[in-house]
Amino acid sequence: MDGERIEGVWCHVWLRSHWNDQYFLDDLLVYADGAVRCERLTDLRGLEKLLASGRIAVTEPGSAKLPDERSKWVSRNSEPVTPEGFLLEVADKVEALNERPTARQRCWDAIGRFQQDPSESNRALLREAYLAVPPHLRIYVLGDMDRQDRPLRILLTDVGAAVEGGGPVVTSEMHAEVLDYFNQGEEGLAREEEHRAVQHADDPVMAGEAAITSEESIFPRGWPEALGLFVLRNEFPAPVVFAGETYPSVLHGYWALSAAEASEHDQIRDAPSGREAQERGGRAERRADWPGIRLAVMGGLMEAKFTQHPDLAEILLSTGDSVISYTGHSDSPFWRDARDGRGRNWVGRLLELIRSGLVARQALLS
Numbered sequence: 001m002d003g004e005r006i007e008g009v010w011c012h013v014w015l016r017s018h019w020n021d022q023y024f025l026d027d028l029l030v031y032a033d034g035a036v037r038c039e040r041l042t043d044l045r046g047l048e049k050l051l052a053s054g055r056i057a058v059t060e061p062g063s064a065k066l067p068d069e070r071s072k073w074v075s076r077n078s079e080p081v082t083p084e085g086f087l088l089e090v091a092d093k094v095e096a097l098n099e100r101p102t103a104r105q106r107c108w109d110a111i112g113r114f115q116q117d118p119s120e121s122n123r124a125l126l127r128e129a130y131l132a133v134p135p136h137l138r139i140y141v142l143g144d145m146d147r148q149d150r151p152l153r154i155l156l157t158d159v160g161a162a163v164e165g166g167g168p169v170v171t172s173e174m175h176a177e178v179l180d181y182f183n184q185g186e187e188g189l190a191r192e193e194e195h196r197a198v199q200h201a202d203d204p205v206m207a208g209e210a211a212i213t214s215e216e217s218i219f220p221r222g223w224p225e226a227l228g229l230f231v232l233r234n235e236f237p238a239p240v241v242f243a244g245e246t247y248p249s250v251l252h253g254y255w256a257l258s259a260a261e262a263s264e265h266d267q268i269r270d271a272p273s274g275r276e277a278q279e280r281g282g283r284a285e286r287r288a289d290w291p292g293i294r295l296a297v298m299g300g301l302m303e304a305k306f307t308q309h310p311d312l313a314e315i316l317l318s319t320g321d322s323v324i325s326y327t328g329h330s331d332s333p334f335w336r337d338a339r340d341g342r343g344r345n346w347v348g349r350l351l352e353l354i355r356s357g358l359v360a361r362q363a364l365l366s
Contacts, residue, residue, distance in 0.1 A: 006031045006032050006033055006035075007031070007032045007097050008030055008031040008097065009029075009030055009093050009097065010027050010028060010029045010030070011027075011028055012025055012026070012028070013025075013026060013028045013038060013056050013057065013058055014026070014056070014058075014059075015038060015039060015055070015056055015057075016055050016056075016057070023057060023060075023061045026038055026039065028056070028090075030090055030094060030097075031097070032094065032097035032098050034094055036090070038050070038056060044087070044090065044091055044094070048087055051083035051086065051087060052083065058081050058082070058086040059081055066080070070166070071165060071167075072164070072165025072166060072167075073150070073163060073166045073167035073168075074166070075165075076148075078135075078136045078137070078140070079136045079138065079139075080136065081136045082135070082136075085134040085135045085137075086134070088132075088133075089134045089137065092104075092134065103129070103132045103133045104133060104137070104140075106129050106132065107129040107130050107132070107133055107152075108141075109129070110122070110125050110126040110128075110129035110130075111182055112186075113125065113126070114126050114155075115179065115182055115183065115186070118179065123155070123156065126152075126155070126156065127156045130149075130156060147181075150163075150167075151178045151181050151182070152178075153165075153167065154167075154168075154170055154174050154175070154178050155175060155179075159171060159172050159175065208320075208322065208323070209319075209320040209321055209322040210322060211322055211323040212229065212322045212323075212324055212325070213324075213325045213337075214232045214233060214324060214325065214327065214347075214348065215327050215328065216233065216327065216328030216329060216330060216331075217233075223236065223237065227312070227315055228315070229315065229319075231312045231315050232315070232324070232326075232351060234249065234250040234251045234254070234274065234302070234331075235249055235250075235251045235273070235275055235278075235330075236249060236250075236274075236312075237249050237273075237274070238250075238305050238308075238309050238312055239308075240304040240305045240308060241304060241308065242257075242300060242301050242304045243257070243300075245269070247269055247301070248269075248271075248274070248277075249274040249277070250274075250301045250305050251274035251275070251277050251278055252268065252269055252271060252274055253269075253297075253301045254281075254294075254297060254298055255268050255277050255278050255280065255281025255282070255284075256268040256269040256277065256281065257287075257297050258281055258284070258286055258287060258297075259281060259284040259285065259287070260284070260285040260286060260287045260288070261284070261285060264280075264285070267280055268280045268281045268284065275330060278330065295346065298335075298346070298350065299350050299353070302347075302351070302354055303354050303357070306354055306358065307358075313358055316354065316355050316358065317355060317358055317359065319355065323352070324348040324349075324351045324352055325337040325348055326345055326348035326351065327343075331347070334346055335347045336348075
């Protein structure tokens with residue numbers, strides 16, 4: 001909106017109809033600025049009221065309840081989702097979207113403090129952080145699908161007391177084993193981070209430049225004299241020499257080389273414009289091997305364009321390391337970017353690859 005992108009996430013909820021009090025599945029959207037949308041725009045406080053009133057349900061109304069389990073300790077299931085727990089989860093999503101610590105991260109911070117100083121005060125802070133995690137997400141807080149959150153439940157239970165939900169009576173040895181569990185996990189994580197740093201040693205530390213969009217444009221009075229990003233288009237009239245032949249543009253070359261008959265090749269090559277070449281080429285019979293070579297042909301023609309025209313290469317190099325989205329309507333989704341997800345943006349990807357080659361040549365020749 002107005003050039004600003006506000007990140008968001010979504011999930012399904014059940015919304016009660018105003019007309020017949022029946023529930024239907026709907027989308028709940030949550031944004032980084034705290035806005036919440038489900039039928040209408042509100043915020044966390046408004047969502048709390050909608051949940052309390054039953055207007056929004058977080059589980060399917062009328063569905064059968066899960067049978068009671070004999071022991072929560074041996075159970076593999078999380079706590080059921082409640083309106084209160086769901087509200088905590090939504091608030092946590094807002095924190096995550098703003099790259100602020102979530103309840104899970106705060107719990108891990110509390111674990112780290114307790115490892116450094118296993119005092120009762122730090123254990124109390126750890127209990128507080130654990131209980132701040134939405135109940136239905138607590139079994140996932142450690143990321144251990146075998147032990148789930150059992151180590152924490154042991155640690156937060158006093159020696160001599162049984163873990164809630166039918167768990168064992170806790171001993172001091174069990175507390176020590178849990179601390180050893182966390183210490184081993186921390187050491188393993190440190191080793192993994194060190195290994196990852198070696199594997200990803202060439203990963204850029206700076207954020208890349210903003211993506212640019214190469215749009216298909218029509219110039220009724222001819223192409224502008226002052227060069228701009230429009231020179232990235234394959235229909236731009238820049239003669240290229242490729243495979244011993246000269247073509248008025250990349251588009252001329254691509255469609256001419258796709259033709260099975262030599263006579264049609266020449267008619268396409270001699271078309272008055274790139275788009276006219278595409279029209280003629282689209283009607284011509286295609287070479288039998290074209291599906292297997294067309295990407296290489298397009299890449300070769302585009303590389304010839306920018307290596308044979310240094311002024312055009314400078315325009316391409318001016319895009320830095322930006323992702324290039326090659327859009328339009330005349331090219332197939334194989335070549336262009338498309339909002340419906342069908343676009344493979346191969347021209348944009350080839351432009352980025354050719355740009356990298358130009359940069360490499362400059363670096364090696366300097």
